[in-house]
Amino acid sequence: MVIFIDDRPIRIVKKKELGAIPSKEDFDLVLDARLSPLKVENFSGHTCIINASIEQVEKMLMNLHAKSGVHFHALYIIVDDRKTYKSRIIKMYSLVEAAGGVVVNQQQEVLWMFRLGKWDLPKGKLEKNEKFETAAVREVEEECNVKAELGNKICTTYHTYTHKNKLVLKKTRWYAMKTNFTGKLIPQIEEGIEKVEWLNEKKQIQALTNTYSSIRYVIEKSKLI
The missing domain is CATH 3.90.79.10 (Nucleoside Triphosphate Pyrophosphohydrolase)
Known part of the structure; x- marks a missing residue:
């Protein structure tokens, strides 16, 4: 699933499709949601997020809508169950x-x-x-x-x-x-x-x-x- 917010792609990717833990060589920034808060103003280039709960993803998407001056090219959210995340995200709108x-x-x-x-x-x-x-x-x-x-x-x-x-x-x-x-x-x-x-x-x-x-x-x- 790809959602475009302010013309930027937000990709919901199944972990099985990506393989092992993403390498920093593949992305400009890799964030583990269990270790640090997801602050959208810190996103840059191609940002990858791992281990984010659906609640964290919902809050992050709302922040993307609410804040201006956010600078990044694309966002990749790695999940185990894409169907569940997709369903919850759609219900936000x-x-x-x-x-x-x-x-x-x-x-x-x-x-x-x-x-x-x-x-x-x-x-x-x-x-x-x-x-x-x-x-x-x-x-x-x-x-x-x-x-x-x-x-x-x-x-x-x-x-x-x-x-x-x-x-x-x-x-x-x-x-x-x-x-x-x-x-x-x-x-x-x-x-x-x-x-x-x-x-x-x-x-x-x-x-x-x-x-x-x-x-x-x-x-x-x-x-x-």
């Missing part, structure tokens, strides 16, 4: 479910859109009783005017934001899609989308320098670059 797509055309270009000063991929919230797969296809058509064929699921991302003084966790399932569409790309202006473009590999690399960490994660998982 108001959950919003969404779906999106990585759409590839016949020229192997990927569908991107430009919104709020950054490159993004088409996605949106589920409607009442709507399935993730249906929502993903619908959002691509609504936001970009492209009809696409649904493929396999790529990954699920979680990112946080504040709405009406409440912490929200947006869960987005991402799907690979293909299309033979050759018509006009029409951005959904009412959703703040300024333009929609097909980007080749070179242009995608440029777009990745001006997008969100969660979107870079999706592209990495899609193995398109």
